[in-house]
Amino acid sequence: MTSSGSPSDVASGDVVLVVVDHQGTTVRNPALELLTAARAIGRPEAVWLGGDAPAGAALETLGTHGAGVVHHLAVDPGGLLPAQVAQVLRVAVEATGARTVLLTSTFENKEASAHLAFHLGAGLVVDAAGVERDDDGALVTVQQAFAGTWTLRSVVTAEHAVVALKANAVPAEVVDGAPVPQVVAHPVVADASVGGATLVERTERPVSERPSLTEAQVVVVGGRGTNGDFSAVEDLADALGGAVGATRVATDEGWIGHEAQIGQTGVTVSPRLYVGAGVSGAVHHRGGMQSSGTIVAINNDPEAPIFEIADYGIVGDLTTVLPQTAAEVRRLRAESGEA
């Protein structure tokens, strides 16, 4: 991603609030990507929702990725509905006078973004793949549309902007010699009755040993062609240090949890490497993976539509190709001494 020629001083001085995605005290990678992206469009300041303020390694990481200040809002985001999250975020927007807010583009955040933009009168862009400034300092976003077959560049014409960025859109980069950010606490009272809805119950899914699907640099996906046996898919994912994904057919069949579904009605992924095995490449599935860096497909039908978008296609049986690939990857790694 490039920032345009010479962003005006006003633009580079503008506070850009970055809502930090974190798991307990661990900052998740997409938050670091957002901070990196924010540096190209202004002066990033982090917003941390959580019982405790970030400290130690978490605070340092936010600093090394460009956050000059961390705004702490003492509420548990897991206990809030989207309208309430927006209400809490408004406290930070008002306190800083920030005109731009960046979030990670999850379903929950898209809803919170909508409420926040509604109240700020802001322009709203979700599932963005990049942000930059035009020569006049206006915010420009890049998005993929129509199952990744089109690229849109849009300018935000409102004074405020709320942008939800996809994970893996911008690689996280550190700033040399960045100081540990200052933490500013803001009083918050989350109105339990925004709109009158209540969160009756929230069950966190157990954290997997594998990287999370949206954040992973490598995703190995199984479809109907696995016939229900995901072991070869999982094994290759582990050999590559990747996450496991699935098509809707595979999740509907109950072969793997619904949270693994990639596509228009599931998770959107943009890993460096996508491997699809026994996946036909239906448009609904493509919508969630077509912006991946390199696409590899293994399918025994040479006519499968996924071959139209694959960088590397293998017409073959996944039950032989996957284990062979995994074994060879492990062997090559051992050979190069990084096993």
Add this chain to the structure above:
Amino acid sequence: MKIVVCVKHVPDVQADRRFTDDGLVDRTQGDGTLNELDENAVEAALALAEAHGGEVVALTMGPADAEDAVRRALQMGADQAVHVQDDALAGSDVFATAAVLAAAVRRLGEDAPVDLVVTGMAALDGLMSVVPSLLAAELGTSQATLAAELAVEDGAVRVRRDLDDATEVVRAPLPAVVSVTDQSNQPRYPNFKGIMAARKKPVTTWSLADLGVDAGAVGAAGARTRVLQATPRPPRENRVLVTDDGGAGTQLAAYLVQNRLV
């Protein structure tokens, strides 16, 4: 119960979808359909009306063709339909869309209050998934979105929603806005009887003036974002297709290493 179900007319996902030179979704190809995910919304609305009694009104905002979307909802079993159509709406963003849909819901509530607004989880053209939240904000009601399961009981709607890292149960007192996912039900297919009956069902057309919405606040003029450029993605280069002769897995591993993907 009075239920309004919002349905959108979108270009068929299986067709060659395009943007116009102005960066708007090209809706002139004539291959538009009811947004597939709104079939789930219609199904949810019909099932609730069947279980609790009441009426289902299908609501759409869009150009002339959009009437097809509410027609399809009528064929599935909705009782009546409203089509908001006005030249000033071209180029509307999600805020204008929500404001106009909310104005139509309020107008529909003048004779008997609307208890529930049901929407799909996303329109398959823009895939924003934000109109339901904006509708709730416009109407000042509670929301229970992305329902994989829903039920109305004790004057509230209760939904289960599956998010990336958690599953939630949300209770929203009526009136409320709910959006439903494609996991929530299996949409019924209109039968011959339904198709015939739909011909006699009323479709009311409202303009912005009918709704008292200021034309300057909607359409391209009122939009808070403007598309600068829409470009088709160039085809991927250097694509390789091999047929497994027994060593394709080994070759793939070499390719991955060569391209520093491992």
